[in-house]
Amino acid sequence: MSNKQTKFIWVPAILVVILLGMIFYSAWQRQETKVSTSKNKITVVASLDSYGEMAEAVLGKQGTVTSIINKQNMDPHEYEPTANVAKQYQKADVIVSNGGGFDNWSLNFAKQNKAAKTINLAHLYNYKDGTSGGNEHFWYKTDLTTRLTNQLAVKYSQLMPAKKTYFEKNAKNYQKKAEKLVDLQNQVKTRLDGKKLLATEPVFDNTLLALGADMQDQQFARAVEEGDDPTPSDVREWQELIKQGQIAAVIDNPQATGKLAKQGVDYAKAHDVPIVQARETKPAQTSYIAWQLKQLNALNEALQE
Known part of the structure; x- marks a missing residue:
């Protein structure tokens, strides 16, 4: 068989391979779009409703936020999480905890969810547990509205890079309300x-x-x-x-x-x-x-x- 004849045989074969590749790629793209659409919502769990409020403000319409301590008569020091709360933490994409010994149950659940993005207010404020004179009531920090909303925008953007500007804008809007x-x-x-x-x-x-x-x-x-x-x-x-x-x-x-x-x-x-x-x-x-x-x-x- 001549080289010319061999070339004529390989050309259709190559075209078939390319065509199949295009078909598979198109199908893969559709599947990826379908998957990303179904997962294109961020699930957030916050230990305290003050943090949950800020998490919701920055998240906007891109997901849901659940606050665990969400009633004025709940004693955070006496609170014991239920099995349902544990499940919520396991499904969360972002977890916001106070830290500093205040909500150890939240930190423990966060450690078990290796895939979640986590925010620990104690870490944001370089707080060390057991520090003499330390105060773990971080929701009373005067710069909380800026520090936490900016951090939330960062975490959300890591999960949804295309929405980075949206999250940053929401954070700035909340900060403006706090002026x-x-x-x-x-x-x-x-x-x-x-x-x-x-x-x-x-x-x-x-x-x-x-x-x-x-x-x-x-x-x-x-x-x-x-x-x-x-x-x-x-x-x-x-x-x-x-x-x-x-x-x-x-x-x-x-x-x-x-x-x-x-x-x-x-x-x-x-x-x-x-x-x-x-x-x-x-x-x-x-x-x-x-x-x-x-x-x-x-x-x-x-x-x-």
Whole structure:
């Protein structure tokens, strides 16, 4: 057989191979499109509803968000997850945990889901568990709305690169909504200058200390947070500071149940010291920004009395 004849035989064969390749590639593309379309939604689980709100704002219409601690009367310290919660974490594409010893159950579930993108607020704030004077209430960090929404945009974009601009825009929109909160923080910072405060628990301290508050008798607050009774010395210091007129306001966590904490608040009221409430969990039917604004406005007004 001549070389010319061989070429004529191979040409149709090559064309057939190319044609089949094109057919298979087209079918593969259709299948990939089908798969990506069916999976083109991001599933997010957040341990706290404050974080869940931000996760939803950045995610927009590109998926769903489930918040585990989502009722104002749920005690995060006493919470025990159910089997259904474990399943939700296993199916999640993105997991947001507080960390810092606050929600170890969330961190443990996140570790079991190797495929999920995770955000640990303790890591974002370089917090070390057990640090002396550390405070794991990261939802009270004054830059949370910026730091967390930017990180969410990064994680979502890793899963949906084509939507990166969309996620970044959503993050900026939420940050814009939070500008009024930043403005109020600056007002309170000015009023806090030279003022001393007491707190029944250090729940609000991440905000207060960032704004320059001079927190007194912190051993009292830490004891209440740990479920212990403040020492007689701490109680005396609390009362003496109030009696001498040195305290501008008392920050009270209404979810605290300690007897001595209640007595401390009553003592402050009896001496006409303003009481400002700062909760550990977000109130029902209230956005995170509205919640923070309400508490800061209450403090702002108290500092003017």
